[in-house]
Amino acid sequence: MYEDEWATERRRLETSGHLSGPDGLRSRGRKLLFTRLLDVFGAGLRATPLYARGQANALDLRRVAFDVHLPGLPPSFDGYRILHLSDTHLDVLPELASVVHGLLDGAEVDLLALTGDVHGHHAAPVARSAGLLGEALRGVKVAGPRLAILGNHDSQGVADRLMGMGFDVLVNRSVAIHRGAGRLVLTGLDDVNSFYTEAARQALHAHARPVGADECRIALVHSAEMADHAARAGYALYLAGHTHGGQICLPGGRPLVTTLNRCRHGAVGLWREGAMIGYTSAGVGVSHPPVRFNCRGEVAFITLRRGEAPFR
Numbered sequence: 001m002y003e004d005e006w007a008t009e010r011r012r013l014e015t016s017g018h019l020s021g022p023d024g025l026r027s028r029g030r031k032l033l034f035t036r037l038l039d040v041f042g043a044g045l046r047a048t049p050l051y052a053r054g055q056a057n058a059l060d061l062r063r064v065a066f067d068v069h070l071p072g073l074p075p076s077f078d079g080y081r082i083l084h085l086s087d088t089h090l091d092v093l094p095e096l097a098s099v100v101h102g103l104l105d106g107a108e109v110d111l112l113a114l115t116g117d118v119h120g121h122h123a124a125p126v127a128r129s130a131g132l133l134g135e136a137l138r139g140v141k142v143a144g145p146r147l148a149i150l151g152n153h154d155s156q157g158v159a160d161r162l163m164g165m166g167f168d169v170l171v172n173r174s175v176a177i178h179r180g181a182g183r184l185v186l187t188g189l190d191d192v193n194s195f196y197t198e199a200a201r202q203a204l205h206a207h208a209r210p211v212g213a214d215e216c217r218i219a220l221v222h223s224a225e226m227a228d229h230a231a232r233a234g235y236a237l238y239l240a241g242h243t244h245g246g247q248i249c250l251p252g253g254r255p256l257v258t259t260l261n262r263c264r265h266g267a268v269g270l271w272r273e274g275a276m277i278g279y280t281s282a283g284v285g286v287s288h289p290p291v292r293f294n295c296r297g298e299v300a301f302i303t304l305r306r307g308e309a310p311f312r
Ligand SMILES: [Fe+2]
Pocket: 087, 089, 117, 151, 153, 242, 243, 244, 283, 287
């Protein structure tokens, strides 16, 4: 079991009547009502031809690749390649595993960053989601660490599964990667949308000292909801998911729902919070109903570059 004290508190939060976020507790009732409404919507959609089209859209993943310029990036990390995956939820739409495998087979990166929601249905076996993830990733060559954090769909037991697959699961702690005189610090938080504890904020601020020329910090958080804290703590880059890019969007990609309770400017794609750059993945997978409209899922290849760049 991963970190006994945390695991005990996490399981207590998972069965409590409240969801915990950075701004306090929320009743679980509102979320349950939203889930019921989605169930009804999904059942209605299933009776129409739109359902098949929505599922085909969900399987139509894209590969995105872009550079992120960070002024404080140590020269030795210029060109550092990150594969960012989020919200795989492969138990919800298992056919996605082979699609992901096709997109990633043979890919070579320095770091794999998995930003939560490996699992989908709370009642489904975690082993199935983890097994499908293993299938999806089997052709990826990762020179450095495989880092993972938990999302709001991931129970405490998901951490154990991911560790069994070779991931270093960051629960409110940091790891440092050294290259020459440079150091990249990656801090991963437990999900802050539903399972926030003060330990998450403390983990960010534990490294809140001026960034020297030889150090750069990256936050891995399931949702953008800690963006303000991370920017104040001096992080250069913040990688997140959670929103699925909206999953069901208006034409043009405007999300109908983001399920963010704060920092909503970080709902989709690239964004900024002070001097920090954020990127919110549209996610690999889907939550129920397993459809996408006007919003493609993705796997993202991010290359770190030293220096300033106009914000895209
Ligand atoms: Fe998700």
